[in-house]
């Protein structure tokens with residue numbers, strides 16, 4: 001069965017997209033899993049990491065992005081083409097196959113407002129919420145794992161991601177302000193689960209940009225590990241590293257080690273492996 005996992009946080013810039021991209025490449029490259037990436041963020045970071053600007057521009061002008069899917073939901077049209085939108089084999093690391101991507105668009109900013117307006121107009125907070133799940137349903141089962149990169153808010157597009165997700169991970173920098181919003185995310189997702197009649201599984205918190213020489217970072221990790229309301233602090237803390245920042249550039253790499261650096265390779269491998277184990281253990285009927 002396919003495990004669908006959303007990457008989510010209310011705080012911006014904590015490494016959601018970086019974690020999503022890296023975990024996908026390690027699940028595929030190191031663990032042989034097939035992965036579908038879904039970019040729900042109008043900042044299009046995940047999309048351009050894997051496709052580059054030129055290919056995104058061409059797709060966008062042809063309407064082959066998620067903006068078309070959500071515009072269909074608002075307008076009652078059927079312009080979205082799943083086959084033309086799904087981009088195959090997008091990893092730029094040699095030998096890493098099995099990662100496909102559903103690209104996002106800057107136009108999603110405007111479409112998001114239209115979806116919000118539709119919710120108000122119809123007085124239905126769940127209006128349009130299953131658009132993504134329904135549109136991707138024909139291909140979801142082609143994959144072991146679907147990873148959904150959410151924007152840093154709980155708007156209607158994020159809700160679409162949650163409505164198709166079995167589980168979620170919460171990336172955070174281990175500092176005071178970044179961890180502040182974690183309880184809100186948990187509460188919000190719990191409430192949304194009540195609304196749709198299904199509990200989403202918290203796989204855990206992912207530590208990002210970790211600085212071992214920072215007392216604040218060390219103390220925050222300790223605090224999070226002791227916090228009974230946090231399901232799990234996933235091992236494989238991602239250190240703050242130039243190689244990870246540089247990996248955001250659309251470029252070709254001979255190996256995952258070359259792309260992420262030796263130490264970060266081990267961190268990402270441990271994180272991806274743990275996510276696989278947690279997903280198998282905690283998502284009912286999932287054996288990704």
Ligand SMILES: Nc1ncnc2c1ncn2[C@@H]1O[C@H](COP(=O)(O)OP(=O)(O)OP(=O)(O)O)[C@@H](O)[C@H]1O
Nearest residue numbers: 012013014015016017018152209239240241244245
């Ligand atoms: N472990 C790391 N070491 C160094 N730089 C990192 C690391 N993780 C992420 N970054 C950099 O930090 C910035 C923010 O990361 P990223 O875009 O992944 O965060 P995000 O949570 O997706 O942001 P947003 O909320 O805007 O979507 C990017 O420039 C990224 O390259």
Ligand SMILES: [Mg+2]
Nearest residue numbers: 016017041045
């Ligand atoms: Mg992001």
